[in-house]
Amino acid sequence: MSNNLVEFNNISKFFGSVIALKDVTMHIKKGQIMCLLGDNGAGKSTLIKTLSGVHKPDEGEIIVDGKQTVFDSPRDALDLGIATVYQDLALVSLMSVTRNFFMGREPMKGFGPFKTFDVNKANSIASERMGQIGIDVRDPSQAVGTMSGGERQCLAISRAIYFGAKVLILDEPTSALGVHQASVVLKYIVKAAASGLGVILITHNVHHAYPVGNSFTILNRGKSMGTFDKKDLSREKLLGMMAGGEELDKLEVELKEIDRTNKN
């Protein structure tokens, strides 16, 4: 048995005549942070949705813990420990930290029809878990709307881990955050991986991906351009490989051109 937590082999997805994904392969080990990079329209969203059970792949196989499986719904993926934190985070800003943390999976007490939501237990777990990441929830009954973007992101990740995620799929976790907030989230992701989780980090920001990732898969127009270990790849090369790389080189040349004509 391989030591891969999860393998996605030759995944393809078609929408009518459109080839959204073609032969994408990714293997995730314990403690690994796999960065999935690609420009807008490269097929990142389709890939996430396929990995998390929203779409069924038209070709290819998914192997979890050495066993081939089919995800019929996001629930199936979740039951096997593959949790996805989407960009919208699935948080309700009017609801409290605790109620969000346990949304859909509330701890219960009592018997039969008199089972009730154990609010005290939920409160203490929520603040303990948030405390572990170094986010001090001043009051677990405060609304999520009062938290910063980074704190919300961490709450969503921490929730996924608490409910037994073995593989975390993070969709652009830093895209809407400032520099400081982003670094808090990235630190937390590294910590999570160090504790034995596999992480798939989807981003188009090379500067966020490069410092934390162990390996990098680059998507371009629905196809994988390969998976690279960090030691085989410099930041510049990575930048260059993304669809934007060439464009940026061209842009730089053009800007110099403008600069020169301005000087003259």
Added chain:
Amino acid sequence: MSVKSKSIQNKSKDERLRKVSNLKVLLNRPELGALGGSVLVFIFFGIVAGDTGMFSAYGTINFLEVSANLGIIAIAAALLMIGGEFDLSVGSMIGFAGICIAIPAIYWGWPLWSSILFAFSMAVLVGYANGILVVRTGLPSFIVTLAMLFILRGATLALTRLITGRTQVPGLRVLIENDPIAWIFSADAFKGVFTWLGSLGLIALRQDGTPLATGIPASVLWWVGMTIFATWLLMKTRYGNWIFASGGDKLGARNVGVPVGRVKISLFIGTAVAATIYACVQVLDAGSADTMRGFLKELEAIVAAVVGGCLLTGGYGSAIGAAFGALIFGTVSMGIYYTDVDTDWFKVFLGAMMLIAVIFNNFIRRRVTENK
């Protein structure tokens, strides 16, 4: 030593948790507006109509009964609104449920209890139809239930006239007497207490010596009971958390495994069932069903829920608030007869109250979600 350990304890508790005054905590509660409003209304009528008999046992029962009737549907409407949807068919459902009770009982010879059960099963069907249409089509519930408002009212009128040739079905009163379940909706509670109070001369008597207010009407008990039940549901159960989640962010809730569709459908069934409870109370009280019963009640229920702190956008609100919203409504609508104010002004007051409530709620929401 003891001082030191105390300071450590405080620190470990959380040094960043500022002591928030109780007032501020209270300000963030959704039902605050309705509570404050009720107090104001009672102070107002206490001053203007304190000596008119409005607050005698009989007068109190009167305005409580009006509040209770509205409260029964307002609480269900509030739960649905927290769940992110509206039900405009509540008023028509009241009329429909009324004839569902009366026609089988009077024209088809069913025992009263079976026609009451029939009305409730029709309510479940209508609620389910509303719910499944909204959930499956993704259309706004405003439109779907507006259509149901017309369909139900029209069907009520057409069927009643088809079967009975009239728009009213009287004659139910004789059937209540020996029915095993009708008392749930029609009996007065604590009759003994009222008779006793009457014999002591503490409350007004009729000429035959029985008290003017014979007991606490069943609708008031339903109102109180439903408020307690709905609050327990919202605050203390898993289903309650799902209601907030479904209304707050449908997609987010679905992504973490909340069965949003099922929650919404059950809430629509809830409003239809509450409308039927309302209908039972009214039909058994009046002894007749009328096709126009419940007209515009859906809007009054929404007013009560909104005054009670529910956000029109869902995800926030309380059942206690809605109960108090109904109390304000009932107190003013009855109290206005005890004052010199022309009763024509009642609706002006109603509209103004709703407007103030919405502005206030908006302010509260901003406080809840944005204070750092």
